[in-house]
Amino acid sequence: MLETRYLLVGSSHAALEALAAIRMHDAEGSVLLATRDTAPPYSPTVLPYVVSGKSDPNRVRLRSDDFCEAQKVTLRSGSALASLDTAAQMARFADGTEVRYERLLLATGATPAIPKIAGLTRVQYHVLRTLDDAVRLREALGRARRAVVLGGGLVGMHAAENLVHARTETTIIEMQPQVLPGYFDAQAASLISGAFAERGTRVLCGQSVVSVAPRESGFALKLLGGERVEGDLLLIAAGVRPTIGYLSGAGVATGDGVLVDRRMRTSASNVWAAGDVAQAESFLQGGRRVNGILPNAVEQGRIAGMDMAGDPGARDYRGGVPINTYHFFGRQALSVGVDSLEGCETHVQVDEAAGRYRKIVLKDGRLAGIFSIDLPFDAGVMVELVLRGTDLAPVKQAFLENPRDTARALMSRLWR
Amino acid sequence: MAAYETIAFDAARCTGCGDCMSACAQEKTGGFDHAASRIQILPAANDGFELALCRQCGDPGCVSVCPAAALEKDAASGVVRWDETKCIDCLLCTVGCVYAGIAYDERTGRVAKCDLCGGDPACVKACGEGALRHVKSAQIYNRYGELEDLFVPGLAGCQGCNTELLIRHVLRAVGPETVVAAPPGCIPGMGTVGYNGKTGTKVPVFHPLLTNTASMLAGVRRTYKRKGRDVTALALAGDGGTADVGFQSLSGAAERGEEILYVCVDNEGYMNTGMQRSGCTPYGAWTSTTPVGERSHGKTQEAKNLPLLMVMHRCAYVATASTAFMEDLYDKLARAIEASKRGFAYLHIYSPCTSGWRFPSQANIEVARKAVETGFVVLWDYTPDAGLRFTRPIDDLRAVDEYLEAVGKYRHLDAAQVAHIQAQLEKDLGLLKELAVRGAQAEARALA
Structure with a gap:
């Protein structure tokens, strides 16, 4: 049995940031970093770029070789957390190892959600969550002639773009009436789907798959409307779910993910959770939500680490804000906040010919959301304006006309 | 790091x-x-x-x-x-x-x-x-941060006082082969000479009388020299112990060319004994002995210009410095240390006093900077060969109000007093400029 002061399960942004925060306050306390992965720490966000070849899988590691030694961390990789006894403060791993912890961080991330489709077990399909998945998908990409991407979220859209570049005939199937639901509104989403359609990709929205059957050199999908789609490469990118299977019977309260308070504490004592696994306070929508995006994972990891180490500088989590940055075919789409709230006012600016789009959502004179395609702004500055609840009334006109420069001037005055 | x-x-x-x-x-x-x-x-x-x-x-x-x-x-x-x-x-x-x-x-x-x-x-x-x-x-940090801090951790200065900063930097720069003289004042009060039989410095330190700092230190330096040891004789004294009570021994030691590095930390008064006026307290300033009321409106006399007095002693090196301009201060420290091996080196460092000057404890460096930026304090140095030169340009100064407004001891000043101060500053500046011109001429002659 191993013993450690801090046990961090996971090795991506939330866990690494928590570790940095712990070491700021507690230079010596023993830290065990345990991960199911065998590769050195990397970010799931980089994986679509490994698939496209833009990132070399050997150059995506988030920390250097001497990192563990420099940070006085013991790294155990290749074995997932299997079960937890929060009363005895004991974690059991898939390889049978038991670890007794004083403080535990669950940063186990998420696992691809696999929709219930009849016949799915009889065909080969890909998912994209680990570096191994990415390398496998990249290899398969080279051989594929007709691909089907199930899910028009960020992973699906990135993969589809790679397929377009590889000149593979591609179909995207999305259940919602638009692609990138939750990040962009219908108008922006249609500009994005349009860019795919122009390049020959079929984008089928509001469609779901009822069954799949193997074919000689691939598979055939049957859609709810009756249509059949055949292909030889199937990528399931229908979203992710927090990885919490190991919590059954552990006495840690869960909803969609692990429920945490504003210090990332779970319902069990000496257990924290952060990142894609956590269900934390939402800033704009209220209540607790899983908001599995990288910047939130970093913020949550830092707060958890500070709180775990007893750092008096720890502050409450202000709440998650939906944020996304998305590059497609050399164009860029940004989203910060929510695209509608009760009682909000919305200002939309569209240049159809140039494919430019911007939408600003104000609530009580304060920024609730800003979205754009090819009209850049500083996303970090906008998030800060949202979180601070800065009153934009005195500069409203200027903000609507030129949000980037107006926000920079506000930043410079308010917090630079 | x-x-x-x-x-x-x-x-x-x-x-x-x-x-x-x-x-x-x-x-x-x-x-x-x-x-x-x-x-x-x-x-x-x-x-x-x-x-x-x-x-x-x-x-x-x-x-x-x-x-x-x-x-x-x-x-x-x-x-x-x-x-x-x-x-x-x-x-x-x-x-x-x-x-x-x-x-x-x-x-x-x-x-x-x-x-x-x-x-x-x-x-x-x-x-x-x-x-x-x-x-x-x-x-500065990268160069001196590795050197040993020759002052113990923790000392009893007032909140926001810049003298701790000063002592630690000066001791780092002079190094361990040093004997410190700290006459009565804030510096020993903060723990330099220590409490209960323990000293606050990691080098030998002694506590002379207010009157005899320079003469005692001269003896220490001579004794070590006779024994063949190159020891820096360093005085860390306040303006009262330097300009007023200790001036006779200081003047004598300077005139004899004793090999001493004398650092005067000027907080413009006797601050640790209850904020009484000193010869360095500026015109108009409130102190406990130049009160502000119906008839009295702060000090009625000008401060004596001590560093210029030391120039007139033809010291090996004289300079003014401020903790708001640390690169300048370090440069002067290096010159002063070198000069103290062959003659009298005098460094006059302005030290805004959070308690006695009535300003918020976080504003010390800001007050020090404003003093320089308005010309209330002028940064210069002097050697007998090169004469006097400004180490920071004086042609783009801000109005003195900006400095006076930042310091509580000037809060009561009326427009006439402010005008008086501004006029006096310009007069003093005129004198310094004249000396600087002579310095430049002397340097040109030396080069020719």
């Missing part, structure tokens, strides 16, 4: 001319399009200008959120470096930065950020207004 250089922005001096942005665009892209500049000057609400520029954060948000390990804080230079071969153009770094320090560049389709031009920023060179400065004072 190293400390790093940075670019400082003074909004009050910025005219919004855009030369910095042209220079940056030229340096980084070869063009003059301001949109391509890594430094962005923006119009502010009050008709002034503001800045968006990478701060090269110590704990950079952009690095934390980069999924591709394409951003990294360079431990040697402090620059947050962008590796274009690893960058996947995901733009998450622009989410992680709340300062707009890394931004999307439409021309390239990639992000762009300031890299300090490898240590010689083009924007700073292009700024003719002095609004941008390349601050290199971190070099």
